[in-house]
Amino acid sequence: MIEFENVNKWYDKYHALVDVTETVARGEVVVVCGPSGSGKSTLIRTINRLEPIQAGHIRVNGQDIHDKSIDLNAFRSGIGFVFQQFNLFPHLSALENCTLAPMHLRGLSAKAAREKALSLLDRVGLAHKADAMPDALSGGQQQRVAIARALAMEPPLMLFDEPTSSLDPEMVGEVLLVMRDLARDGMTMVCVTHEMGFAREVADRILFMDAGKMLERATPDDFFNRPQHPRLPSFSPIYARLSPGRYNSGLPGHDDNWNNLALAPAVAIAVVCELPGAGSSTIHSIKTMTYTSAPHAALPIIDVSALITDSSPKALQTVADHIRNACRAHGFFYVSGHGVQMPLIQRLDALSRQFFALDVQEKMRWRMALGGRAWRGYFPLGGELTSGRPDWKEGLYLGTELADDHPLVQAGTPVHGRNLFPDIPDLRQTILQYMEAVTALGHALMRGIALSLALPADYFARRYTADPLILFRIFNYPTQEVPKDMDVQWGVGEHTDYGLLTILLQDQIGGLQVKTPGGWVDATPVPGTFICNIGDMLERMTGGWYRSTAHRVIRNTSGHDRLSFPLFFDPNYFAQVQPIEGLPAVPDPDDSASRWDKANVHAFNGIYGDYLLNKVSRVFPQLRQEVL
Numbered sequence: 281m282i283e284f285e286n287v288n289k290w291y292d293k294y295h296a297l298v299d300v301t302e303t304v305a306r307g308e309v310v311v312v313c314g315p316s317g318s319g320k321s322t323l324i325r326t327i328n329r330l331e332p333i334q335a336g337h338i339r340v341n342g343q344d345i346h347d348k349s350i351d352l353n354a355f356r357s358g359i360g361f362v363f364q365q366f367n368l369f370p371h372l373s374a375l376e377n378c379t380l381a382p383m384h385l386r387g388l389s390a391k392a393a394r395e396k397a398l399s400l401l402d403r404v405g406l407a408h409k410a411d412a413m414p415d416a417l418s419g420g421q422q423q424r425v426a427i428a429r430a431l432a433m434e435p436p437l438m439l440f441d442e443p444t445s446s447l448d449p450e451m452v453g454e455v456l457l458v459m460r461d462l463a464r465d466g467m468t469m470v471c472v473t474h475e476m477g478f479a480r481e482v483a484d485r486i487l488f489m490d491a492g493k494m495l496e497r498a499t500p501d502d503f504f505n506r507p508q509h510p511r512l513p514s515f516s517p518i519y520a521r522l523s524p525g526r527y528n529s530g531l532p533g534h535d536d537n538w539n540n541l542a543l544a545p546a547v548a549i550a551v552v553c554e555l556p557g558a559g560s561s562t563i564h565s566i567k568t569m570t571y572t573s574a575p576h577a578a579l580p581i582i583d584v585s586a587l588i589t590d591s592s593p594k595a596l597q598t599v600a601d602h603i604r605n606a607c608r609a610h611g612f613f614y615v616s617g618h619g620v621q622m623p624l625i626q627r628l629d630a631l632s633r634q635f636f637a638l639d640v641q642e643k644m645r646w647r648m649a650l651g652g653r654a655w656r657g658y659f660p661l662g663g664e665l666t667s668g669r670p671d672w673k674e675g676l677y678l679g680t681e682l683a684d685d686h687p688l689v690q691a692g693t694p695v696h697g698r699n700l701f702p703d704i705p706d707l708r709q710t711i712l713q714y715m716e717a718v719t720a721l722g723h724a725l726m727r728g729i730a731l732s733l734a735l736p737a738d739y740f741a742r743r744y745t746a747d748p749l750i751l752f753r754i755f756n757y758p759t760q761e762v763p764k765d766m767d768v769q770w771g772v773g774e775h776t777d778y779g780l781l782t783i784l785l786q787d788q789i790g791g792l793q794v795k796t797p798g799g800w801v802d803a804t805p806v807p808g809t810f811i812c813n814i815g816d817m818l819e820r821m822t823g824g825w826y827r828s829t830a831h832r833v834i835r836n837t838s839g840h841d842r843l844s845f846p847l848f849f850d851p852n853y854f855a856q857v858q859p860i861e862g863l864p865a866v867p868d869p870d871d872s873a874s875r876w877d878k879a880n881v882h883a884f885n886g887i888y889g890d891y892l893l894n895k896v897s898r899v900f901p902q903l904r905q906e907v908l
C-alpha cells in the first residue's frame with residue numbers, strides 16, 4: 281500500500297506536485313495519466329526518495345519513508361526501479377548484471393545468486409542469453425534483463441519509469457508482456473508508461489494529473505466513458521487518444537497533436553499488491569506471443585492463453601474479467617495467445633488469394649447456387665446484400681463439412697452439408713484445419729464468456745455449443761471502381777452478427793469499423809490476433825448485458841485486395857435460445873431504436889436455425905427463392 285498525504289514538491293519556484301493525496305490499495309492497479317510535464321515522473325520518483333518532497337507525507341506499507349529512523353539503502357534495495365534507459369552494467373553479462381546486487385548487498389553465494397538469476401532470466405524469456413553482453417542484446421532484451429536484475433533483489437515493490445519509451449516499436453510488446461505478467465503474478469508495481477492498451481488492460485483505476493495536481497480518479501470504464509472532471513476532455517490530444525470516438529468530434533486540430541502525443545509519456549500505472557511466494561510464477565506466454573498496444577483504447581487486446589492451456593482459477597478469472605469488461609463496453613475485442621498456428625493462417629491466406637486471383641467465370645464453377653440448401657460456395661462482387669444494398673466484396677461460403685449421407689443432410693436441414701471446395705491444391709485441407717483450430721478457440725472463448733458471467737465454464741457447451749453451428753467465410757474486398765448504376769456504399773454495410781461469437785481474421789489492410797456510443801472506431805489490424813465480436817444470440821441470452829455491436833467495413837480503396845476470414849461460432853441449429861437465469865435484469869434491454877434494422881432481439885423466441893434462416897434469406901433473397 282502506498283499513501284500520499286498532502287504531498288508538495290517544488291523545483292525551486294516551480295510547484296511540481298501540488299497537494300497530492302492519494303492511496304493505492306494493495307492489489308489495486310492504478311493508472312496515472314496527464315500531459316507531459318504534469319508531474320508523473322516526479323510523483324513516482326518520490327516513492328523511493330529519488331526526489332525529495334518539501335511538504336506532506338509518503339507512506340509505504342504504513343511507514344513514513346522520510347522517517348529519520350529509516351535506513352535509506354535498505355529501503356531502496358526493497359524497491360526495484362526500471363528506468364527508460366536500461367542502465368545495465370556494460371562490462372557485465374546479462375547473468376552477471378543479475379547476480380551482482382544479490383551477492384554484494386544480500387550476501388548470496390555465487391551459486392545461489394546464479395541459480396536465481398538464471399530462473400529470472402528464464403522468466404523474462406532470456407535464459408538463452410545469460411552469457412550475452414548488453415551491447416549484443418536488443419533494446420527490448422536489455423530492458424527485460426533490467427527487469428530480471430531488479431527482481432533479483434526480491435523487491436516487494438517495482439517502479440517503472442517509461443520503460444518502453446526508448447524502445448523501437450517492435451520491442452515494446454515484449455517488455456509490456458513481462459510487466460503485465462508480473463502484475464498478474466501479484467508483484468507490486470508502479471509504472472509510468474504511455475502504452476494505453478497495456479494501461480487499459482492492467483489498470484483498475486486511472487488517475488489524471490495536470491500541473492502537479494490530481495484532477496480525476498476513476499475506473500477505466502468511467503474514465504473513458506463518463507469522465508467527471510470538466511477539464512478532462514479539454515486535454516484534447518491526450519483524451520481524444522485515450523477515449524476514441526467520444527471526444528474526437530468538435531475538438532479542433534486534435535489530429536495534429538497525435539504525433540506529439542506519441543512522444544509524450546502520458547500515463548503512469550501503479551500496481552500494488554502483495555509479493556507472492558518466491559518462484560510461484562512463470563511466464564509461459566513471452567516466448568510465443570507479442571503484445572501490441574490496442575489500436576483503440578475502446579477495443580482491448582486480451583491474452584486468452586489461460587483459456588487454452590490448463591490454468592489456475594486466478595488466471596482464468598483474470599481473462600474472464602477482461603472479457604466481461606470488453607463485452608460490457610462494446611462487445612468487440614482482440615484475442616492474442618489464441619493457440620492458432622501462424623503457418624496455418626499464412627497458408628490459408630496465400631491459398632485464398634490464389635483462388636480470388638482466378639477469373640470470375642472460373643470462380644463461378646463453385647457458385648453458391650450449386651451448394652443448394654447447405655448454402656456453400658462462391659458469390660461474386662456485389663452478390664451479397666446488407667440492408668438491401670450490395671456489399672462490395674466477393675466471397676466463399678463454407679461451414680462444417682458434412683457428407684451427403686449425414687442424417688441432417690438427408691433430412692434437408694438448411695445450412696448443413698458439403699462444402700464446395702475450389703480445386704486449388706491444399707486449399708480444402710487448409711480450410712478444414714483452420715475451421716477445426718478456430719472452432720477449438722471458439723469453445724475456449726465461450727468458456728471464458730461463461731466465466732465472465734459467473735456461470736460454470738461449460739454453461740454454453742451444455743446448452744448450445746456441444747455441436748456448434750459453424751459457418752465460415754472467406755471474403756475478398758478488392759480495390760475496384762463501383763459501376764455508376766450500382767447502389768454500393770460499403771464493403772459490408774452496418775449490421776450485427778446473428779449468433780453467439782464471431783472470430784475474425786483480417787489481413788493488414790484494415791477497414792472494419794465498430795459502432796460505439798461515441799461514434800465509429802476503426803478495428804485496426806493487429807498482427808497475430810483475431811477480432812471477436814458477440815452476436816445477437818448472446819445479447820438475447822444475456823438479456824442485454826452483452827450487446828451485439830453493429831459494425832461495417834468501408835469500401836477498400838487501398839490499391840490491394842483486402843482479405844478477411846470470419847468464422848461464426850453459433851448455437852446448434854436446433855437449440856432453443858433462452859435467457860440465462862439469474863442474471864440481474866438490464867433496465868431496458870430493447871435497443872431496437874438504435875439498431876440499423878430496428879429489430880428487437882429480445883423479442884425472439886425459438887430455435888437458432890429459425891433466426892438464422894430469416895436473416896440469411898434477407899442477405900441472399902435470390903437464393904432463398906431458388907432453394908427453399
Ligand SMILES: Nc1ncnc2c1ncn2[C@@H]1O[C@H](COP(=O)(O)OP(=O)(O)OP(=O)(O)O)[C@@H](O)[C@H]1O
Binds near residue numbers: 319
Ligand atoms: N530536476 C528538475 N528541476 C527542475 N524542474 C524539473 C525537474 N524535474 C522535473 N521538472 C519539471 O517539473 C515538471 C514535472 O516533471 P515530471 O518529469 O514529473 O513530469 P511528467 O508528468 O513525468 O512529464 P514528462 O516526463 O512527460 O515530462 C515539469 O515541468 C518538469 O520540467
Ligand SMILES: O=C(O)CCC(=O)C(=O)O
Binds near residue numbers: 755786844845
Ligand atoms: O470483413 C470483415 O472485416 C467483417 C465481416 C463481417 O462483419 C461479417 O461477415 O459479418
Ligand SMILES: [Fe+2]
Binds near residue numbers: 775777831
Ligand atoms: Fe459481421
